[in-house]
Amino acid sequence: MDKLMFDDMGLWTQAFLRPTVLVELAALAGCAALAWLLVRVLQRGLRRGDPRSILFGARIVDGALFPLVLLCLAYVARTGLQQWVALAAFKIAIPALVALVVIRAGVKVLQVAFPEASWVRPIERSISWLAWLGMVLWVTGLLPLVLDELDQIHWKVGGTTLSVRTMIEGVLTAGAVLLIALWVSAAIESRLLHAATGAELSLRKAVSNAVRALLVFVGLMMALSTVGIDLTALSVLGGAVGVGIGFGLQKLAANYVSGFVVLAERSMRIGDNVRVDNFEGRITSINARYTVVRSSTGRESIVPNEMLITQRVENLSLADPRVWLSTVVSVGYDSDVDLVSRLLGESAFASSRVLREPAPSVALSAFGADGLEFTVGFWISDPENGSLGLRSEINRAILSALRAHHIDIPFPQRVVHVQGGGALPQGLPSGATGASVPAG
Template identity: 65%
Template sequence: MTAYRRPQPIDDFGLWIEGFKQPGVLVEIAALAVCVALAWGFSKLLRNALRMQDDPSSVLFGRSVVDGAMFPLVLLLLAYVARAIVFKFLPMTAFKVAIPVLVALVVIRVGVKVLQAAFTTAPWVRVMERTISWVAWLAMVLWVSGLLPVVLAELGEITWKIGSTTLSLRTLIEGSVTAGAVMILALWLSAAIEKRLLRKATGGDLSMRKAVSNATRALLLFVGLIVALSAVGIDLTALSVFSGAIGVGIGFGLQKLASNYVSGFVILAERRLRIGDNVKVDSFEGRILDINTRYSVIRSAAGRESIVPNELMVINRVENLSTAITRVWQTSVVTVAYGSDAELVSRLLLQAIDEQEAALKEPAPQASLSAFGANGLEFTMAYWINSGDAPVQLRLLSQINNRVLQMLQENGIEMPYPQRVLHVKDMPALAAAQASAGHEAG
């Protein structure tokens, strides 16, 4: 039985210094410079060919050529090719440092850009970006210094048993790294598919593509999770033991969550409610900005946003104001003083409505004496408007009311203030008290 020999790190940094003093290092540096120029030129040409200049959210390119993942990926590939060529003639020194640095850079850029594309507003993305950066640079330092094999060997000796499976800390770490890579790849593919599907889509087409996008992301993440568990070393057959408990958890503890997810797919599949529709849900009225698998985002005309669980959109009554018939019946009440000419007031109200192009002429608008109010004659003017947009309705109502006010003033028709008449009866006690007070004063 052979004894275990632990790999030794390169601890003589003097050899590194001497290696960098050799003339061959200049050749390596020149080869790396050529690789950088070629990688930059290829990335720029590909970016222009794909017309990605105006897409700062691209994972491959970002806001500039070197900001995305394409430049470090191409540079790493060219560096490997250059190292293989130069190694036939010269010993390696600069490439031993450049390759680990480029690998760390690729990991950081790909991980960060994918997280930014998949989770644009999540607050924990910044923490994950820093974690990926620190882990990648730490692994690079261990690789360059030669300590990485030593650390992995020490971690491999820390083992424990879970049932019939023996796990080591090294296996767990390597599996976690593999799982992270698989999940990042799944998120990358799902984000790319979602972006491709939702590009230039509107109305019902947008809702259907959103449903396909959500289903694709869920499928990719599920496959990535299975691969990740296998990479960590967990026997997937053992998960069958927990299937019953998971079913009970979904049935009780996760009932609402599962209901919201199912409702989200139902809404997107039926396409009765679509992104961009004006709806009224539970006394909240606004435009649907997004329909996710668990909730929908509705923004009111005042700019307030409401996150509505999809279950409420299915089980409750929802008024869709953006239907095929967009005509809306709008009314307004005008009060004038008693004694005013009712026929003249009706004509003026109809004239104020007819002057607005947004008010439909057919069916014809109406203006009639509707009630005898406490303060004056109440006239109701009503008309149809061919728009379900609340801001458009409010703007038209304001324009008509302003015109009505102007025309009533021009024709001398009074709009009365609220009035109350108070009658005080002459009571004997009150009169006697007033007379007594006057006598004392005299």
């Protein structure tokens, strides 16, 4: 590792006043331009411009690939120049680029793996501060001294001797291993879920969740081994966790197992319209523990996966995405039934969402107290867009058609019988013994 060990500020200033520094700066500028060009060509060749991309980002300088390529080119340039000139700028540029690579890679991995988590932001700041602090210690030559001092603070735990330096190195190693595991799992998830829909999307989501859990578990085991923890000692902990799951975490374990069952058997898929516990909506996400159902009004229901397995669930679009809806209309008893049926059938086509095949159906469904009741049934293929506006559009068309043909929609009628000399309702003729008046 290169170190900048200057006796005083005069030597520090003198090192950067040499004419050869201009050669170093020109070499660094050339490395930056070449790195930008290489990443640009690679981005166009792979057609990657996704802001969620870890390597490229929304812009070239946003991803982790640009500082990594620049670091490699700077190492090559430094190796070539150190044979001819005394290096000064490269001794600062290399540590700075290493810190930049760590920051870019760590931040982008966390943003992609946990896009909506609120705790990601503080961790991103911590990674930045630690990386720049390490860079300053490296450049000033204090890093070996600090590590030696931290190594002097040690204690004994059983048969293992631990120090502050060992703990810090273990934590950093564990963080790096976990970031790599999350990076790989995010890349696999992006590949699996790309352009997948319906049942295929659900199955790939199950595989993606399983791969991420496996990679994080393997990364955690590797991180623990690098710290010096004997993994065989975890067998007792594993037994205790198994007993805890068996007794205290039955519901949680059941939800996780049910989530994988739902995704594997594909009885419910992302995009299906379901009715669960009197809540109807569209499945927008199937996670390991719960499923999100979003209604047409914008409300979202968090349904534990165990409920989807143990209770009755209506899947409105399992075999066929079409859904049957209806509306009820009452007309007077003196109306022409054939004419009313024709008008209602034609009014059902007022909305473009109503399917032509199968065609809407009209049935005289009941002899009501106030008139004849007709049920107009129709099919749609997009229930996720809601039904209230659709029914309103059809009802308005029905109302206009009935009014145009002077067909009455009766209001409720009630017969009032007046006994003896009681007071008559207002508006009734004197001597009437009964009359029909509007209810209410």
